[in-house]
Structures are given as structure tokens and as C-alpha cells.
Amino acid sequence: MTPLIQFQQVSKVYGMGNTEVHALWQVDLTISRGEYCAIMGPSGSGKSTAMNVIGCLDRPTSGSYYFDGENVAALDDTALTHIRNRKIGFVFQQFHLLPQLTALENVMLPMVYAGVPAAERRDRATRALQQVGLGDRIVNKPTQLSGGQQQRVAIARAIVNCPLLILADEPTGALDSHTTQEVLTIFEELHQSGITVVMVTHEPEVAKHTQRIVWFRDGQVIEPHLNPKDIGALTAPA
Amino acid sequence: MDFTESLQMAVKTLTANKLRSSLTMLGIIIGNASVIAMVGIGEGAQKYINEQLQTLGPNVLFIVPGNRQTRELGGLEIPRTLVVADADAIQAQVPTVVGVAPEFSSRDLIVFRNRSANASVVGTNEQFLTVRSFEMAQGRFLSKLDLDRHSQVAVLGATLAERLFDQTPPIGQSIRIRGASFEIVGIMARKGSNLGLDYDDAVILPITTQASRLVGQRQSPYGIEVAFISVSAESRESMSRAEFQITNLLRLRHNIRDEDDFFIQSQDTLLNIAGTITGALTVMLAAIAGISLLVGGIGIMNIMLVSVRERTQEIGLRKAIGASQQDILAQFLIEAIILSIAGGIVGTGLGISGILVISTLTPFEAGVSMGAIAIAVGVSGGIGLFFGVFPARQAAKLDPIVALRTA
Ligand SMILES: Nc1ncnc2c1ncn2[C@@H]1O[C@H](COP(=O)(O)OP(=O)(O)O)[C@@H](O)[C@H]1O
Numbered sequence: 001m002t003p004l005i006q007f008q009q010v011s012k013v014y015g016m017g018n019t020e021v022h023a024l025w026q027v028d029l030t031i032s033r034g035e036y037c038a039i040m041g042p043s044g045s046g047k048s049t050a051m052n053v054i055g056c057l058d059r060p061t062s063g064s065y066y067f068d069g070e071n072v073a074a075l076d077d078t079a080l081t082h083i084r085n086r087k088i089g090f091v092f093q094q095f096h097l098l099p100q101l102t103a104l105e106n107v108m109l110p111m112v113y114a115g116v117p118a119a120e121r122r123d124r125a126t127r128a129l130q131q132v133g134l135g136d137r138i139v140n141k142p143t144q145l146s147g148g149q150q151q152r153v154a155i156a157r158a159i160v161n162c163p164l165l166i167l168a169d170e171p172t173g174a175l176d177s178h179t180t181q182e183v184l185t186i187f188e189e190l191h192q193s194g195i196t197v198v199m200v201t202h203e204p205e206v207a208k209h210t211q212r213i214v215w216f217r218d219g220q221v222i223e224p225h226l227n228p229k230d231i232g233a234l235t236a237p238a
Numbered sequence: 239m240d241f242t243e244s245l246q247m248a249v250k251t252l253t254a255n256k257l258r259s260s261l262t263m264l265g266i267i268i269g270n271a272s273v274i275a276m277v278g279i280g281e282g283a284q285k286y287i288n289e290q291l292q293t294l295g296p297n298v299l300f301i302v303p304g305n306r307q308t309r310e311l312g313g314l315e316i317p318r319t320l321v322v323a324d325a326d327a328i329q330a331q332v333p334t335v336v337g338v339a340p341e342f343s344s345r346d347l348i349v350f351r352n353r354s355a356n357a358s359v360v361g362t363n364e365q366f367l368t369v370r371s372f373e374m375a376q377g378r379f380l381s382k383l384d385l386d387r388h389s390q391v392a393v394l395g396a397t398l399a400e401r402l403f404d405q406t407p408p409i410g411q412s413i414r415i416r417g418a419s420f421e422i423v424g425i426m427a428r429k430g431s432n433l434g435l436d437y438d439d440a441v442i443l444p445i446t447t448q449a450s451r452l453v454g455q456r457q458s459p460y461g462i463e464v465a466f467i468s469v470s471a472e473s474r475e476s477m478s479r480a481e482f483q484i485t486n487l488l489r490l491r492h493n494i495r496d497e498d499d500f501f502i503q504s505q506d507t508l509l510n511i512a513g514t515i516t517g518a519l520t521v522m523l524a525a526i527a528g529i530s531l532l533v534g535g536i537g538i539m540n541i542m543l544v545s546v547r548e549r550t551q552e553i554g555l556r557k558a559i560g561a562s563q564q565d566i567l568a569q570f571l572i573e574a575i576i577l578s579i580a581g582g583i584v585g586t587g588l589g590i591s592g593i594l595v596i597s598t599l600t601p602f603e604a605g606v607s608m609g610a611i612a613i614a615v616g617v618s619g620g621i622g623l624f625f626g627v628f629p630a631r632q633a634a635k636l637d638p639i640v641a642l643r644t645a
């Protein structure tokens with residue numbers, strides 16, 4: 001079985017000439033189906049850039065990226081949009097819920113773009129909200145929800161199209177320790193159900209819950225297989 | 239994403255931000271209201287003038303002195319190249335003509351006992367009544383005999399009769415004009431003024447008596463000068479033939495080699511002239527209104543651009559979770575079109591109210607033109623589409639990574 005995510009010498013270069021920035025530099029990285037892994041590293045080390053490439057929001061400047069066996073560089077924007085819609089669920093630090101829509105409508109949004117019939121949409125969105133423990137909050141607008149609840153709505157939105165991969169860039173960055181725990185519990189459940197979960201975090205406490213840590217520095221992966229239980233390694237990587 | 243879905247989404251977004259939505263619509267509302275009102279006024283004016291011209295009488299030709307140029311130059315002095323004998327000749331020699339009435343009028347003081355009134359004094363012949371479609375209320379009109387004998391008789395318009403005689407029955411009474419005395423033989427039925435001529439407030443005399451008795455009327459070597467001659471043709475179809483025959487006759491009588499010293503106008507040519515003028519007026523009003531519609535469209539574009547900038551994160555999120563460029567383009571276009579059509583409908587309502595107000599305040603029966611409404615609402619939609627395209631493309635082309643990062 002092919003790995004879900006496979007980077008081969010992936011580079012991402014921003015700017016030109018003197019101002020050229022190598023956000024990623026010849027990265028080789030493989031993440032298999034069903035893995036639960038954390039991406040860590042100092043600020044500016046290329047974590048978000050890597051997430052953008054993994055999430056098919058961006059293409060590498062050079063090298064190849066295979067997602068679910070497909071060479072992403074060879075696909076056009078429409079195909080990438082389709083992959084994001086059907087195979088990837090995004091969770092952001094800032095939640096990014098639409099304020100004019102209710103929790104239910106926010107969760108239905110990916111299915112709207114997927115062309116799912118309206119009745120089925122409502123059904124699946126309700127179940128997704130129940131799954132994250134918000135079955136009683138479906139008609140609330142985001143402003144009527146706490147930060148933790150908003151992030152759970154965002155997770156419901158990410159899983160509603162039954163994706164292969166959940167990508168979360170600092171999903172607990174805006175949350176307190178209690179709600180962080182709630183979010184991590186949900187991620188653990190998703191992982192148990194077979195979904196691949198990749199999350200960026202700078203908190204060892206959070207990374208500890210994953211199976212594997214990928215450590216970035218200066219646009220390169222310097223530790224592709226750190227064991228989260230090895231906390232000492234986290235504070236002083238090579 | 240299908241159309242009704244996009245529509246619902248757009249309505250949700252627009253109602254979530256009512257203040258901005260209404261401000262965006264304002265320009266279109268004003269533009270539409272002015273298109274509807276302006277076109278309504280223009281058409282009302284057209285209708286008013288047409289009605290006025292129609293009261294001139296059917297199948298009537300007007301022969302006026304001077305040529306097109308002298309009339310257009312609009313000198314104070316009307317050239318006096320037409321005489322009563324011309325009218326008689328037309329009557330006698332043009333077969334398609336059934337009636338001819340020469341006219342000359344002045345303003346004078348009309349005196350009855352100790353009362354007096356300033357009014358038009360119109361000299362004409364016995365055919366005036368039928369040629370110009372007037373009717374008698376009391377008594378009789380001028381007769382052929384009155385003209386032949388230079389009788390000192392007069393027919394009053396209804397308004398003037400009221401002004402001079404309140405209790406006394408006017409028929410049989412004598413009035414004085416410039417020292418000459420005239421016996422009232424009849425009163426015409428009221429017809430209302432048209433084109434500034436009000437025969438209701440006039441006294442009608444035999445043109446022969448007017449020429450011989452009233453000081454100040456000039457006579458040329460060819461006879462009594464007239465201001466114009468009204469001619470009624472047999473039928474509508476024979477009007478152009480009558481015009482041709484009259485032209486030939488008058489050219490012969492006036493020894494004309496090159497330029498005519500008279501000019502023939504029919505109700506149709508007057509209607510055409512008026513139509514051209516009011517048409518130009520309507521076009522001008524519509525153009526002014528159209529410009530405000532355009533400005534409204536630019537307003538939509540302006541606010542949509544601001545909206546795209548404000549909603550950058552929303553656009554980024556939508557694209558990240560699966561909205562295609564077309565989805566975003568459609569979303570913003572539909573919002574723009576909904577705003578402009580809604581603005582169009584509200585503006586149309588305002589325009590119609592404006593027209594109703596104008597109709598009650600002016601003699602114009604300003605009409606609510608269904609065509610103008612359809613065009614205004616359609617054009618608004620088009621304007622929304624046209625001015626929505628640019629902001630919507632900006633939105634559709636946004637890079638989701640950049641859009642999501644924007645704090
Ligand atoms: N759009 C961009 N244009 C120019 N430089 C960028 C852009 N995005 C990221 N970078 C640079 O690439 C490097 C990696 O950034 P990023 O992936 O955001 O790091 P991290 O998420 O690990 O903090 C940084 O030096 C950043 O300044």
C-alpha cells in the first residue's frame with residue numbers, strides 16, 4: 001500500500017535573487033496511512049509551508065509530492081480543490097468559522113461544495129457535531145460559542161466529508177489547557193477510527209499525545225522519527 | 239454547488255450585513271428612481287403636447303406667412319404675405335379642400351357698459367367654426383352675409399362672456415372695441431386653451447369688419463392681411479394632395495420663382511416636430527438618469543471591492559475546504575446582482591411614487607411605463623453583473639494561503 005504522504009526532495013522557495021528564502025529545502029518525508037504525528041520545530045523552520053504543501057494548498061517549487069498515490073505537481077487547481085474538499089480536513093489555530101452561519105451551516109459547507117444533497121448534508125453535519133460533543137449547539141452562531149466549542153465545530157467541519165487526512169496547524173494555540181485536552185481527545189478518537197492526523201504544535205504537552213514527531217529546522221527535516229515519549233529529546237534536538 | 243444554494247447563501251450573507259447592503263443599494267435605488275421618474279415625465283410631456291395638438295382639429299392644414307427661415311429666426315414682426323384673397327382662392331380653386339378660415343388677431347379692450355376686459359380679438363370668416371371644430375353654446379356664428387356686409391356683429395368665447403356679462407343675457411347686447419360697437423349674436427361652447435391660444439377668452443368678428451373698423455390693422459395692396467389660414471381637407475388621405483395643390487396655387491398667386499413666402503403645416507407635421515422635441519427631452523432625461531444608474535453601479539463595485547478585502551479570510555477558508563474559483567466568482571456575482579436588482583425594485587417603487595406626485599402637481603399625466611420598469615430593473619441587474627465581475631474576479635483569484643494568513 002502506498003504511503004499517504006510522500007515528499008521527494010521537496011523544496012519551496014519564496015522571493016527571487018538576493019531575497020530568496022528556502023522555506024523548504026530538499027525535504028524527504030513519508031507519512032503512512034493511519035499515523036498520528038506532530039510537526040515541531042522553531043518558528044520560521046518551515047512547518048506551515050510543509051503543511052500547505054501537504055494540504056494541497058500550495059505546490060512545491062521543485063521535487064515531487066505524492067498524496068494518496070497522486071503526483072500533486074501534475075494536477076491543476078480544480079483537481080487540487082477537489083482533493084482538499086474530499087480527502088483532507090483542515091483545522092486552524094483561528095478556527096475560521098463563518099460568523100453569519102450557524103454551527104450546523106458551517107459544518108455543512110464542505111458538503112455544499114461537494115454537491116451532497118441537502119437532506120443528507122443536514123444529517124451528516126448533525127452527526128459530525130454529535131461526534132465532537134456539540135449535538136445540542138447546532139443552531140448557535142460562532143459568537144455564541146466558547147473557543148473550545150468553536151474549535152470543535154471546526155473539527156466537525158473537517159471530518160464531515162470523511163477525509164483521509166486531518167491537517168491541524170497549531171489547533172490548540174488559542175485554547176486553554178482544559179479545552180486543549182478536549183480537542184486532543186477528539187483527535188485521539190479520529191486516529192483510532194483510522195484517519196491520518198498531522199498537526200503542527202510547539203507545545204511538548206500536546207505533541208506527547210501523538211505517535212511520532214517530525215522535527216524541522218531551517219526548512220529541513222532533521223529528525224523524521226522522534227518518539228514523543230522521549231521528552232528530553234524535544235527540548236534539545238540535535 | 240447549484241444555483242438556488244448559491245442564492246440562499248448570498249441572501250444569508252447580505253442580510254447578515256444589512257447596513258452595508260443598503261448602502262450598496264443606495265446608488266442603484268437613486269439611479270432607478272430617477273430613470274423611472276424622468277422617463278415618466280418625458281412621456282407625460284409628450285402625451286400632453288400630443289393631446290393639445292389633437293384638439294386643433296382633424297385633417298387641418300395651417301398656412302402661415304414667411305418661409306421656414308424667417309419663422310425659425312423668430313423675428314418680432316411676422317411677415318405679412320398672406321391675405322384674405324388667398325383664402326378665398328384656395329376655397330374656390332382647390333378641390334380637396336372643404337373649408338378655409340383666415341385669421342387675424344390682436345389684443346384689445348372690450349367694453350360693455352361700465353365693464354371692460356382685455357381679450358383677444360379674432361377676425362375670421364363663417365367657416366372658422368367647422369374648420370377648427372368649435373361648437374356654439376348659444377345663438378349663431380358669423381355668417382357669409384356678415385362678412386360681405388362688414389356687419390358689426392360679434393361672437394363671444396365662454397370665458398369672456400362670463401367676464402363681461404354676469405347677470406345680463408349677452409345675446410343682443412352691444413360691446414365696444416376701439417370706439418366701434420358690435421352686437422353679440424352668439425356664444426361658443428368652451429373648448430379650453432391649446433398651444434397658448436385661448437379662444438374661450440376671445441371675441442370673434444368678421445375679418446372684413448375687423449379690417450375696416452378697427453384701427454391698426456394693416457392692409458396690403460393685395461387685400462386684408464392675415465396671420466394664418468386654417469384649411470380643412472376632405473379626408474386624412476387627401477391632406478398631402480391638398481398641401482400640394484395649395485402650394486402650387488399660392489406660388490402662382492404670389493409670383494414665386496425661388497423661395498416660398500408661406501409655409502404649410504399639418505397637425506401631423508406639428509405632431510412630428512413636437513414629437514422630435516419631446517423625444518429629445520425624454521432621451522436627455524433618460525441619459526441623465528442613466529448616468530446616475532452608472533454611478534450607482536460604480537458604487538456597487540466600490541463597496542464590493544471593500545467587501546472582498548474584508549472577507550479575505552472567509553474566501554480563503556471557502557477555497558481551502560473545497561470552493562472552486564467558479565464557486566467564489568458566482569458567490570460574489572450573485573451578491574452583486576441581488577443587490578442591484580433589489581435596489582432596482584426599490585428604486586422603481588420610489589420612481590413610481592415620484593411620478594404619482596408629479597402627476598398631481600402638474601398638468602402632465604406622467605405615465606408609469608412598463609417598458610421603463612423592465613429596462614430599469616434589467617439594466618440594474620446588468621450593472622450589478624458588469625460592476626460585480628471585477629471584485630468577484632479579485633475574490634476568485636485570491637490565494638487561500640495568503641487569504642487565511644491575513645489577520
Ligand atoms: N509567502 C511567503 N513569502 C516569503 N517568505 C515566506 C512566505 N511564507 C513563508 N515564508 C518564509 O519561509 C520560512 C518558513 O516559514 P513557515 O513555513 O511559516 O515557518 P513556521 O510555520 O515553521 O514558523 C520563514 O522564513 C518565512 O519567513
Ligand SMILES: [Mg+2]
Pocket residue numbers: 047048
Ligand atoms: Mg507557522
